[in-house]
Amino acid sequence: MSDEVHELAVDGVDRQARPFVIRVTGGIGSGKSTLCRGIEALGVLVFNADAAAKRLMTEDPNLREAIQSAFGTAAYRTDGSLDRAHVANIVFGDDDALKQLNSLVHPAVFAAFDAAIEKSRARSDRFLVYEAALLVDRPDAENPFDLTVVVDSTLLDRMERARKRDGVDLDTIESRIEKQPPRTAYLDVADYVVVNDGSISDLERKAAALFDSIERDFLAGKSSELD
Structure with a gap:
């Protein structure tokens, strides 16, 4: 080796x-x-968890609602995209806020990965x-x-x-x-x-x-x- x-x-x-x-x-x-x-x-096949998190924070309606509830409607721009700078300013230096954000995002990412496992299983x-x-x-x-x-x-x-x-x-x-x-x-x-x-x-x-x-x-x- x-x-x-x-x-x-x-x-x-x-x-x-x-x-x-x-x-x-x-x-x-x-x-x-x-x-x-x-x-x-x-x-x-590679599942990129970071890319999935970015996509889900914009496309998953349940996750969007949870993030807005936790961090305010300003977390999203008028075009529906995540205002990453706004969210980053909230969680930077605030461990509790970061943990709260992760507690919302990580389950959504793992759910997407579970779906990827099922698709991979179906393809053998x-x-x-x-x-x-x-x-x-x-x-x-x-x-x-x-x-x-x-x-x-x-x-x-x-x-x-x-x-x-x-x-x-x-x-x-x-x-x-x-x-x-x-x-x-x-x-x-x-x-x-x-x-x-x-x-x-x-x-x-x-x-x-x-x-x-x-x-x-x-x-x-x-x-x-x-x-």
């Missing part, structure tokens, strides 16, 4: 009822979206990937993830990538990182760690090595640990 993809533990899972569900996560600027592009190139897909920045537990249901892949990178590299991507200063990126779980929280839940220490094309190519490892160990139905 390549030293670029570190396998921590993989259990054989009975997937007769549904596809093998893989969570891909990592902190801001780690490169999880780039890895997921490489996964999509392999023909695997072997794998389905859930891409998300946050580590969110599901108190209302059984954990749907068969394993978790964490994309890891140095703090300086993460900050520089995020700065270039978002066009903001490093202080802003640092503030965002501080609001996310620490690196150890991601590594603690990882079954596989993909190290992002090269180019974009390098990381996209690592998707193939990752799925070679998952496929081999899934088919073998074994557990293992590597240094």
Whole structure:
């Protein structure tokens, strides 16, 4: 196995009822979206939780109503789009408000993911990937993830990538990182760690090595640990 993809533990899972569900996560600027592009190139369906949240906050009428009830009608513009700046100003620095927003959005995202699982099941897909920045537990249901892949990178590299991507200063990126779980929280839940220490094309190519490892160990139905 390549030293670029570190396998921590993989259990054989009975997937007769549904596809093998893989969570891909990592902190801001780690490169999880780039890895997921490489996964999509392999023909695997990727559900992007962040994109789903943005869509649902505009398109889901029940979620819209709940957000307006919690944060005021000014949370939405006259054209019906979410006023992200308004909502961000409310939740920035207010942990209770942020928790309230997440308590509204996360269940809607998981409901959409449940629907994606059903569609994937109907197509007899072997794998389905859930891409998300946050580590969110599901108190209302059984954990749907068969394993978790964490994309890891140095703090300086993460900050520089995020700065270039978002066009903001490093202080802003640092503030965002501080609001996310620490690196150890991601590594603690990882079954596989993909190290992002090269180019974009390098990381996209690592998707193939990752799925070679998952496929081999899934088919073998074994557990293992590597240094």
